[in-house]
Amino acid sequence: MTLRKTAAIAALCAPMIAAGGAHAQGITWNYGVDFTSNYILDGVSQSDGRAAVQPWxxxxxxxxxxxxxxxxxxxGAGDNNKWETDLYFGYRTELGSSFFYDVSYAHYFYDRTGSDYGEIKNELTYSASDRVDLTAYVAYDPENKNWNYRGEIGFAVNDAISLDAHYGHSDFYDHKYWRVGxxxxxxxxxxxxxSYNGSETKDEGWAATVGFAF
Structure with a gap:
């Protein structure tokens, strides 16, 4: 979920997935919507610093x-795209008692220019303790031969509050980027x-997101 001027990243495609979801013939449906003050991907605003609505x-x-x-x-000027639509599929599973693996493919489409591209994404999470998770994320765009990789850390303060940070590199933007939140x-x-978001190019600053999952 997020674009790069030509396409977006469905990564972390649901910032929050409901624990339950609706069931039908072995299928569990999860759906929701996020409202964010600034849609930021890899340290770069995808909404020109403005608010965005993100259903999924x-x-x-x-x-x-x-x-x-x-x-x-x-x-901004010179680009008349108004909507990004990401389609994705994948497989996620536990590896032993401490590791979680997620491999997926996402394709990103833009409404006005018809621009699109895809990424193969791999994510490996290690639960260092009941409170700390460490994640390695790697994405590759085979058409444009762009890599995107980052390291992430998450800390659960309690059942309601959690902290997170990541630091990575994007070939598309040719810069390093970070986020703390x-x-x-x-x-x-x-x-x-x-969260606070930045990169070697510039700091996009603070962003607030309210998310609902059903």
Whole structure:
């Protein structure tokens, strides 16, 4: 979920997935919407510093999943795209008691220019303790031969509050980027995230996101 001027990243495609979801014939449906003050990807605003609405829906069948994620976008003068639509599918599973693995493919589309591209994404998370998670993320765009990789750390203060940070490199933007933030979960279906985002190019600054999952 997020673009790079030509396409977006469905990564982390649901900032929050409901624990339950609706069930139908072995399929679990998760869906929701996020409202963010600034849609930022890899340290770069995809909404020209303005607010964005981001609905999503995902279907799980065992350890496999498929979904879509959308957001309004604004890339400034010379680009008339208004919406990004991401389609993705993948497989996520536990590896032993401490590791979690997620491999997926995401394709990103833009409404006005018809621009699109895809990424193969791999994410490996290690639960260092009951409170600390360490994640290695790698994405590759085979058409444009761009890599994107980062390291992430998450810390659970308690059942409602968590802190996170990541640091990575994007071939598309040719820069290093970072993010630090915190999330407060009101309940299983609503959360608030506040983060500070930056890169070698510039700091996009603070962003606030309210997310709902059903």
């Amino acid at each position: 829906v995902e279907a799980e069948i065992g350890k496999f999943y498929v979904g879509t994620w959308m957001s309004n976008v604004d890339f 915190g999330t407060y979960a009101f309940n299983d279906m609503a959360m608030l995230n506040i």
